[in-house]
Amino acid sequence: MKPLEESPARIASREIFEKIYDDYNRRIYVSPDPLQFLYDYEETADREVVGLIASGLAYGRVAQILKSVKRVLDALGPRPAEYLRNSARRDHEEKLGGFVHRFTDCGEMCGFLTAIGEALRRCGSLEELFISGYNGDMSAAMENFADTFNRCAGRDNMFLLPRPSKGSACKRMALFLRWMVRRDDVDPGGWRGISPAELLIPLDTHMFNITTTLGLCRSKSxxxxxxxxxxxxxxEICPEDPVKYDFALTRYGIREEMTVEELFAKWHLER
Known part of the structure; x- marks a missing residue:
């Protein structure tokens, strides 16, 4: 495999990724994925709230993720932003008693919802909260967002919103930002203050294995x-939108009809 730094390889890589994007970056390939919940909300104010909840709970088995997200959203009603802005922790506790999603119990989930409500009252929107700490450094902005959000919850840390300073890839926050900043057939968008060029890849073990095998990552973990x-x-491949191919690539190995072996075969054949 030619090194990625060579210009011809970058050109070839973009052609391959664009083909994968054209073939699989389609809404018919979304389900089952917590992203599907965002499509039910036309208003950005509601979509960003739903996106933060859905991405925060996006760990574990997908069937349980969808079940847990649905239970929370059912409790918030059709206008989740308005509901959270005008409700209190006791309201969430009454509706979500006994809630458990792996490491997240009812107490943390209710604290998370309370923090969203407080953030909306203080800043007007989650986008405004994020932009208030953004100066061109995405990792620093993510850290500031988590820090401010945790203060709204009265906590030092929350599993639902990890911090870059802890060494985490912060996959779920990066996923939330992808959903809200990008706009195409899959990502619904809604935020206007951040450029797609500034986004970080939502990295989990699956994406790590794919990019390592394709020569896009030399890190060990x-x-x-x-x-x-x-x-x-x-x-280097797509400077204006570096996370453009994230959804299409991660369909391999997630959907039964799309295997990682097929992706690798396509990559070597077309290069």
């Missing part, structure tokens, strides 16, 4: 350093 490295390599 799927941490924040690896996420930054992979993002930089995708910027």
């Amino acid at each position: 799927a941490n924040g350093k690896a996420a930054a490295e992979i993002t930089e390599n995708f910027k």
Whole structure:
């Protein structure tokens, strides 16, 4: 495999990724994925709330993720932003008694919802909260967002919103930002204050294995350093939108009819 740094390889890589994007970056390939919940909300104010909840709970088995997200959203009603802005923790506790999603119990979930409501009252929107700490450094903005959000919850840390300073790739927050900043057939968008060019790749073990095999990552573990490295390599291929191919690539190995072996065969054949 030619090194990624060579210009012809970058050109070939973009052609391959664009083909994969054209074939699989389609809404028919979304389900089952927590992203599907965002399509039910036309208003950005509601969509960003739903996106933060759905991405925060996006760990574990997908069937349980969808079940847990649905239970929370059912409790919030059709206008989740308005509901959270005008409700209190006791309201969430009454509706979500006994809630458990792996490491997240009712107490943390209710604290998370309370923090969203407080953030909306203080800043007007989650986008305004995020932008208030953004100065061109996405990792620093993610850290500031988590820090401010945790203060709204009266906590130092929440599993639902990890911090880059802990070394985490912060996959779920990066996923939330992808959903809200990008706009195409899959990502619904809604935020206007951040450019897609500034996004970080939502890195989990699955994406780590794919990018390592494709020569886009030399790091030894799927941490924040690896996420930054992979993002930089995708910027060499698509500087205006480095996470553009994330959804299409991660369909391989997630959907039964799309195997990782098929992706690797396509990559070697077309290069």
